[in-house]
Amino acid sequence: MAETVLSFVLRQLSTFLLEEGRLLGGLRREVQFIMDELEQMRAFLREAEAKEEDAQPTLQQWIKQVRDAAYDTEDILDEFNLRARHRVASQIQSIKSRIESISAGHQRYQSEYGISAQASNSLSAVNDTTWRYSRDDALLVEEDKLVGIDQPNKHLIAELLKGDDYQLKVVSVVGMGGLGKTTLVKKVHEDPEVRRHFPVRAWVTVSETCDFQFLLKDLIRQLHEAGKKPVPRSIESMTTTQLKEITKDFLQQAGRYAIVFDDVWDVEFWNTIKFVLPESSRGSRVMLTTRKADVASASCIESRGLVYRMKPLSFENSWILFCNKIFNGGNCPGHLMDVAKGILDKCEGLPLAILAISGLLALKDVNRTEEWEMVRRSLGGELEGTGKLDRVKRILSLSYNDLPGHLKTCLLYTSIFPEDYEIACIRLINLWIAERYVEWREGRTIEDVAWSYLSELINRSLIQVTKVFFEGIPGTCRVHDLLREIIISKSREQNMVTITTGQPTRWPSEKVRRLVVHSGSSNNTQHHQERRNYCFDHLRSFVTVGSRNPLLSKMLLSEISRSSKLLKVLDFFGQNIVEEIPNEIFYLFHLKHLDLWGTRMETVPKAIGKLQHLEYLNLGNTGVRELPMEILKLQKLRFLEVYQLVDSSDDDYGSHGFKAPSNMGRLLALHRLSCIDASSGSAILKEIGKLTQLRELRITKLRREDGKELCSSLANLTSLRELSVQSIGKEKMPQWVAHLHGLVRIDLDWSRLRGEEDPLESLQHLSNLVSVNFCGSYQGEGLCFKAGGFLKLKWMHLKRMEGLRWMRVEEGVTVGYSALEPASRAGFV
Template sequence: MAEIDVGIVIDRLISFLGAEVKLFGRLKKEVEDIKIELDYIACFLRQTDPMVDKEDSNGGFKLWVQHVREVAFQIEDVMDEYKLYHVPVAQHQQQQGLMAFLSRIAHMVQTVKRHLQAASKIRDIKTSVNEIKERSERYRFNTLQHVPGENCDEPIDPRMGLHFVNSEALVGIDSSRQELARRLADAELKRTIVSVVGMGGVGKTTLVKKAFDDEIMAGHFNCHAWITVSQSYRVEVLLRTMMKQLYESRKQSPPVRVDAMDGVELISICRDYLYDKRYIVVFDDVWKEDFWRHIEHALLDNNKGSRILMTTRSMNTAEFCKKSSLVHVHNLEPLPLEQAQELLRRTAFQYDEDKQCPEELNGLTFELVKRCEGLPLAVVAITGLLATKGKDVGQWKRLLDSLSAELDSSPHLSYVKQILSFSYYDLPYHLKGCFLFMGMFPEDYPISCKRLIRLWIAEGFVKGKHSMTLEEVAMTYLSELINRSLVQVSVIDSIGDVRNCQLHDLMREVVVSKSKELGFIQTCPENLSNHDRVARHLSICNKSNNFPMVVGNYQTHSAIFFDIEELPKSFRFLLFTKSKLLKELDFEGAPLTYIPEELGNLFNLKYLSIRDTKVKKLPRSIGKLHKLQTLDLKRSFVSELPVEINMLFNLQYLVAYYKDKQSIYSINSRRGMKLYSNFGSLESLEKLYEVDLEAYSGGNFFRELARLKQLRKLCITKLKSESGNALCDAIQQMIHLQSLRISSIKEEELLHLHKMSSPPVFLRCLRLRGRLMKLPGWIYELRNLTKLTLEWSRISDDSLQILGVLPNLLFFWIFEGYSGAQLHFHKNHFKKLKDLRLCWLNDLKRLIIDEGSLTLALIIGKSGIFQISISFTSRLKEHSMKPTSLVIHAC
């Protein structure tokens, strides 16, 4: 984790030494020296990061790393302070005469003053860095092979007991056990891998052990082996262990020289031994994605029906094997709450005479397993602690209320935290900060993925990759956390992308504990007391209005508000006047009615959200926020942006619209934002959603729009017929566009969108609201289109039929989009379609679906894969109409 902080600071030092700030004389050399020293420290920390994180790591070493982090923070803060009032020369050149001269003189005086202040602080920091270096040499922290105070013996693995789980603890695994048995005993002769994937503590080892034992007892295999892999391993050691077990399973002695063989010899001996045998081998607790590449050649594919079982927390690890073997992935989920409650009752009272849970404890057993969210390991661990409480309702209730503290202090539960923490320790350094940042969100809070990754980007956790936007890179980070079973998917959108995610409650406890230890996150008011400094990130979830008055501390980089009933004026004053190094400010859902002019003081701000607030106007000082990347005004009352917005050259994400719930059926149920002229200067914009065109006339708007060549998502509302061609010309310039939504100014207004010779080739989602009469020809060229929505198009010809040849179309929704009497889905069209919605087609009399169209087999029998929703009811509910016939050929 410390390596993340140091790495971010090094990146910023490079910028600091470059064109961003001009340093004079000796000061630049001082900064260069600090950067070089930090490079070495970062390299060392990257290698020792897993050792630092672990609970049993040396206390002195942890203290040394903490000092490294604090110095990194100091360097970052000094850079930010130095640049805080750095005014570009061009700004002074705008003034004339005596005022210009006096302004330049004042600027020079302030610049010299800032140089002297920065020089003093940087020299102090350099002294601190040198002291850290000397301390590391004095106490041998620079030696990777040995850290003072470390126990040379291997610590006891808390997962060892999972191999010997009592049968009383086997609840809710019958279907998974049967599935594994079926995979192990099927007729497939080729070597097959069965991977069981799930988060720590979900019961992977227990399930596989029972399935493995059943197969051994049944005698289906000639030889067998069980190998525990874990996070660190040597291939030669694993091969020797496996070979010995394979021989011993047949009551044979392994080769005499087995302990002296190298990797090549071991693989060769294994292959020879397994040549004519049907074997089963388990690799338990696999972490490395490329593990299979190291071991696969030893396990001969001899067409004898051999099986390999693998348990892992990573979906990527499971799927890596597909490169060279048949693979079946079994996702193991936590128990449903009812089964988890049964498990708790069965194990908690297994030694009682009646083995029954008292009636008065039933409600508490449910609340306890709810806190565990069905995680079997935690449920069983809690029963051990409950055994010390007897059947006293009061003690059970106190345990429920103090479960978080018990995870750290109770020997019955601390190992649960240890097992869950292994997943965190295994993360690459660039993902640890991203994962810990999720602790900013309250328990059980549905986290918007878009919101999360924009915050990651603003904090500097996301590194750019060639040909990918930062948002795309951040999505790969989130996908990896999901694949590692650290983050749970809670909502998926219509095109299959993850929309919301969340942390398992117990995994969140790990995150909060680690964040508190590192001073990474401070939640208010829960852990506000006993802090001598404010953490880098503030999460304020507070109905009591007991706000932290220390928020002005320069170390604070982000503040996010949840469930706030009132924002005191004194707190707002501190926030906007004293917290000048803030990077992220998220007021989503807060009772906020205005943003003061002092917003312009937050020169480092990269993320600002006033989504779902009652703010009506942005201050003109927002033009000073030159680093701002995200401006989220969704469902606020802001409808017109100040002209100063055009100075935000780094702005990537601009969203502002409000949905009128009273006119949900109207084409103008949503109102967007109004932009001033010259907004084309916002050339970094990737999302512009949505722009209200009602106030615009002439072609200047569309010339400015065409300058936004980096756009990935665009929404235009209230388009007039005469502007259609100009809009098409602008869209053709947006070669990266992936999502496009266009609405006309009224339902009867024609959308003239036919003039587009080169549509954006990466377009995935297209939504057109307004009369078309005929489908634009360029739509048929969209080979990557996955979702098409037509509203009030009233197409009367057969141009819809041509859509059937689009190779990737998955969703096709029509709302009053067709006015013909007959709609015919021809043979071999719409082969990939998953969701068809036909609504408000008042003139339709006959619907014909040919054999081979709409993946017909899925329509008539396979639920859960294909959805078809057909409604012929008028949206105004004035009358109801049904087609005279529905014809499906080929049933």
């Protein structure tokens, strides 16, 4: 979609003129001309692209020319600080000439297709504005608003729990995409009675293109964590046969278990995985979701299992879901009744289609019937006689087309993740920021704006929340398979993302701007040799997805770093084969985002100080324990995370932090800082007090005698919202905690507070507090939630509190207890 690309480049041009205009001299007029011409083209591109499929090849070619010119304009802007001014001047003149030529086509097609700028601007009823993230908004559809799911839910739970046989039983849920199979099975899997009956549980997403080794490793990790046993460290180097053996051995000894295999596509997968599941498994259960009847039947034959066929919602339930989403459970106005029912008829009882079209209609003016009629007409004649699946895709396409430009770009970017991949929301929004998809808004942080983008996509039901963190903030999300097909198609059209799996593949002839490597099993030297000569001159982002990618040889990383001078994003998240940063990376002038989470990094070179535009540095779960002084040169750094996870059996439970350099307080742009090792004394705590923009702070190994210094520093951090402190044997709740009125979350780990003082006494008057996490923090027998306290508290995590015997909740107090481990469960008074 050229209009989306154009909108993005126009924002960059506007920023460029503001920031660099005085250095342009006479070129300023040329850049302004380019900007004005592109703006004129954007005024009708949206409608032109709506007609593109039916248009002559000449119009399609013209749209491609606009897109390519926009991309090349972006290249020139980014090269401004790298190349000689005379060369940039020549490039600006060249692109100006191209745009003048393209502009002539603009005038011709505007007349030929009857497209007016005014009409095209009014196509979307949604203004290109930013929505503030509201934690009261529906993340998808609240659980109490799910409809038509109660009876299937009860039926499947009963099927899992009934019978005293010791044989493994399989329950398969089958139906077309968009019916809500995953939603139903997830609700069953998370049911409290099911959780109690099956102490060992796991959820594995299979998808059409799954990596079987990766799947087995994921299953092993989940099973061991559920069974509270250490995950074997050698699994990364195991063969498929060894992984199968270790999985089967564990399940034979585990007692009753429940495993879900979500989105199974072929019988071959079941015929392979079934040999990992012991036949005599003490009444264990396996659930499958699939679109294919043969998969459901094959999985249930041997185990005398159940095939449950999902059906579309009745019109009554469809209407309830429709009104829940648009009118928040209220009634549809009478003047919209006919058009609303006409639209709902097109959804044919498919929850995905209902949610998508409802998300679109919720933003329309209920007093303007013509806006709703326009939507009904858009779903009109073309859908008659087409298959149900095609109708759903048409509805999803309409919901996509209704998005403002900035949200289209953000949604298209989700195509970098594989099918059924659970996307970490914090990773996604930081990638959006690094790609410059998020616009600054006065009075708000860039992260808040990015969260608001995600919130709007969720509320439109184009992104689905899969896990929710404290305060209702989305933790992970996904894009439905059917919508993902549309997104990938549109992403390819505009050369937004190039994806490779590491398998032998032909590289595209077009310029690669964003290269994404998915996990794969191939390490074909010949194909790597072919890639060695490939040009990455226009590459903006290099992102990896998956735990291990053979393509990530040091040679390829060096090659990309050496030739991709415009690179802004390097994301090696979870790549445990990456041991060091190639030297060439430190010459990437434009690099803004460097994610090395879960890699095998142990040291950070002093050359890190050369990356003066770096805003995001993630060294979480690595071996790095100290940062060089040169890190202080990174004055734009917003996000700094350095820690190493510690096994839960360790007395130092939580994380190893990093020893910060002196003068850490110079990094004034920091919003998130994790995880400072405070064992060296109070000097670093004093420096923290200078970081007044901090919103999230994690500290480990806080000494008893340094609590006063931390309290003094925290008084300066008026924007602080999340605080995590892991202390060394503190016996009393620190007094400073009661003064942190802005906090929404606090974690206190391994403080071992004495029993004579109820730690809730100091926390209950923090009016914004939503989440409290105690882990080994209290040795007393009882906790009391007093009336008038904890006005917003929703989540209380209590772990490893072996002495706890009772909890009293006074009348009028409402608290959600989300995590009470067996050793912590107490009586409630």
